[in-house]
Amino acid sequence: MNRPLSPVTATKNALHSTKSSPLSATPASKLSFADRKAKKENTPPAVLVEGGRSMRNIERPPPGDAPRRDGKSRAKTDLQRKRSAIDFFGDAFGVGESNSAAKERVRGDAIVTAEVKTNVIISDEFTFITELSYHLSTRYQRPVSSIVVTLHHGACMFFGGSFDAAYIMSIFALPSQLQPTTNKRNAALIQKHMEEALGVMPERGLLRFVPTPEENTAHKGKTMAGEIDELERMCSSPAPPTEVGGSGMRTGRKLSVKSLASFRPPSVPVPELTPPASADETLPPIPASPGLPPADAEKVKPEEGPKTAKRKKSFVATIFSRSGSKKEYKPGLTTIRGEGS
Numbered sequence: 032m033n034r035p036l037s038p039v040t041a042t043k044n045a046l047h048s049t050k051s052s053p054l055s056a057t058p059a060s061k062l063s064f065a066d067r068k069a070k071k072e073n074t075p076p077a078v079l080v081e082g083g084r085s086m087r088n089i090e091r092p093p094p095g096d097a098p099r100r101d102g103k104s105r106a107k108t109d110l111q112r113k114r115s116a117i118d119f120f121g122d123a124f125g126v127g128e129s130n131s132a133a134k135e136r137v138r139g140d141a142i143v144t145a146e147v148k149t150n151v152i153i154s155d156e157f158t159f160i161t162e163l164s165y166h167l168s169t170r171y172q173r174p175v176s177s178i179v180v181t182l183h184h185g186a187c188m189f190f191g192g193s194f195d196a197a198y199i200m201s202i203f204a205l206p207s208q209l210q211p212t213t214n215k216r217n218a219a220l221i222q223k224h225m226e227e228a229l230g231v232m233p234e235r236g237l238l239r240f241v242p243t244p245e246e247n248t249a250h251k252g253k254t255m256a257g258e259i260d261e262l263e264r265m266c267s268s269p270a271p272p273t274e275v276g277g278s279g280m281r282t283g284r285k286l287s288v289k290s291l292a293s294f295r296p297p298s299v300p301v302p303e304l305t306p307p308a309s310a311d312e313t314l315p316p317i318p319a320s321p322g323l324p325p326a327d328a329e330k331v332k333p334e335e336g337p338k339t340a341k342r343k344k345s346f347v348a349t350i351f352s353r354s355g356s357k358k359e360y361k362p363g364l365t366t367i368r369g370e371g372s
């Protein structure tokens with residue numbers, strides 16, 4: 032009876048059944064390394080499965096091997112390259128979707144949020160938050176009015192087995208802003224900033240880049256995706272009737288970014304659409320009153336008296352206009368009380 036062989040036995044048998052080879056008469060244990068190598072090269076490929084059916088040869092190199100340079104592999108590589116380019120744009124702009132003017136317009140208002148939690152006690156939270164906001168504004172090429180930073184300091188935190196100074200920072204942004212290469216660069220630069228601002232080495236810091244799709248983020252009661260849909264509907268113009276009693280369906284014609292500008296309320300600045308992560312590391316000039324552009328900041332005196340709702344500000348700008356004594360922004364190292372490293 033033919034019992035199925037185990038894969039190991041099948042392989043061993045295949046190695047030993049090289050009758051045509053002159054080396055096959057000598058037991059393997061008595062051969063030199065070179066002989067064993069020559070014998071192996073003359074040996075037909077091992078049958079890797081039992082049952083008598085031979086498998087096709089495995090032609091692919093194992094993972095980690097340098098890619099082969101024959102035409103077949105090259106064609107594959109080109110295809111793979113094209114696929115990954117499609118994946119990249121798919122990731123950035125939504126799979127299979129066009130990058131409409133409505134999307135660009137709403138994405139232009141995208142906010143980058145950083146949530147910092149640390150066990151360090153920061154005596155000047157205002158300075159720390161403001162400096163980090165400007166740093167992120169540079170990193171993500173967003174106006175500071177589109178950056179939100181929250182800080183929870185003096186937290187009870189056990190980090191990597193100790194209570195020594197440490198932090199966790201979660202950065203939420205659109206997936207297009209948190210691409211792997213951008214993250215690599217920003218990881219180093221943001222942790223360097225944290226070391227300077229907080230005195231905590233990158234080893235004691237954890238960054239989390241959290242891509243937040245348009246469906247999962249909302250402002251003014253609308254998700255970003257909802258806002259895009261709405262704008263796209265507004266932008267599609269009615270089709271000219273082709274016949275009496277025609278359907279009058281909308282064409283869904285896409286308008287340019289320029290034509291969309293008419294939908295923007297006059298008080299909202301035109302968004303920057305610069306790509307992320309290519310800027311140098313220089314921080315933008317920091318205005319005396321954060322939340323205002325540097326040029327305007329010089330003209331404006333700090334607010335006095337209690338905060339009143341005199342003019343409508345963006346919800347982000349309100350974060351920076353605090354009543355009390357901490358209005359003036361003074362760049363420099365943050366003073367840390369307690370157990371800073």
Ligand SMILES: O=C(O)c1cc2cc(O)c(O)cc2[nH]1
Pocket residue numbers: 137140141142143248249250251253254255258
């Ligand atoms: O999280 C954001 O960046 C975000 C959400 C959101 C929603 C919305 O309706 C907008 O117009 C902009 C916007 N940005």
